[in-house]
């Protein structure tokens with residue numbers, strides 16, 4: 001009698017989809033002690049230093065540390081003092097982009113993305129503008145810069161405000177200019193899946209003095225210091241401990257972006273030999289941070305659907321994610337805006353056929369090679 005061998009997964013321990021590359025602990029402990037001894041544990045010297053370092057890195061006038069990218073988006077929208085109305089945004093994004101709009105009682109108007117770059121399609125934005133439109137939000141999806149010039153042109157011609165969800169934007173650039181200085185303001189995330197991280201946090205970047213001032217006051221309940229707030233803000237301040245980690249994390253950014261671009265090259269070199277696998281296009285003149293590495297599965301040509309590939313890779317202890325599925329316009333939280341049946345063909349196609357593979361700044365080449373070998377084997381089945 002033969003006993004059928006239990007198939008062993010390709011990896012003994014799960015390879016995570018992502019994990020933070022953190023600064024060495026030695027770089028943190030001394031100053032951590034100083035913070036504790038000073039008893040100034042929030043919104044003090046480290047926050048100022050972090051803001052100055054980020055502003056210099058991004059080449060912007062103002063970088064304002066906040067508690068998250070989401071609160072940053074909320075505060076930018078508040079700072080713009082928009083009349084209630086519509087805000088145009090992509091559906092192929094993380095839902096936080098839309099939450100910020102809804103918290104302000106604006107109506108989110110979801111539009112389709114470019115099928116190659118996955119970023120909001122400026123032509124679709126133009127078609128969606130009505131007399132009620134107040135603002136446009138672009139998202140640098142997976143770190144791939146939006147078509148910033150085209151969006152700036154639409155905003156200028158239609159007299160709309162333009163902001164960017166730059167959650168994935170640390171390490172991304174357009175014509176050698178870092179993401180952060182486009183539109184009226186941008187909001188970055190510092191949560192653990194992003195390239196620069198400090199646990200939880202965000203950065204608002206802008207060259208607009210008025211937006212900067214209002215975001216600064218807004219993150220402190222709208223209270224400018226006289227206990228008589230002029231508008232309703234949030235507590236969206238950053239603690240000193242987070243800022244300290246942010247300072248050290250930012251120092252690792254350039255090396256980490258190079259590493260991720262190299263890792264993606266390695267993935268693509270092998271996976272592009274398989275039929276039915278597509279990649280997000282990064283236009284010339286742009287650099288992506290590769291916050292995520294997403295592949296597009298054409299089920300017919302590849303011989304297996306995204307869902308089946310997802311399942312098969314998980315069985316091999318390769319953790320993958322269906323970013324972003326369902327697309328935001330079909331999510332329950334936004335059903336009341338009546339767009340869940342809206343035809344956004346590219347967003348739907350991407351949501352149904354994209355798969356994000358493991359990528360983090362310290363991933364080893366050998367791990368990538370092995371993941372590629374598993375995908376090659378699954379294709380051959």
Ligand SMILES: *Cc1c(COP(=O)(O)O)cnc(C)c1O
Pocket residue numbers: 067068069070071093094096097139165167168188189190191201202
């Ligand atoms: C992570 C993320 C956010 C939210 O960032 P927080 O800092 O957690 O608020 C917003 N938008 C996108 C596209 C994201 O990936």
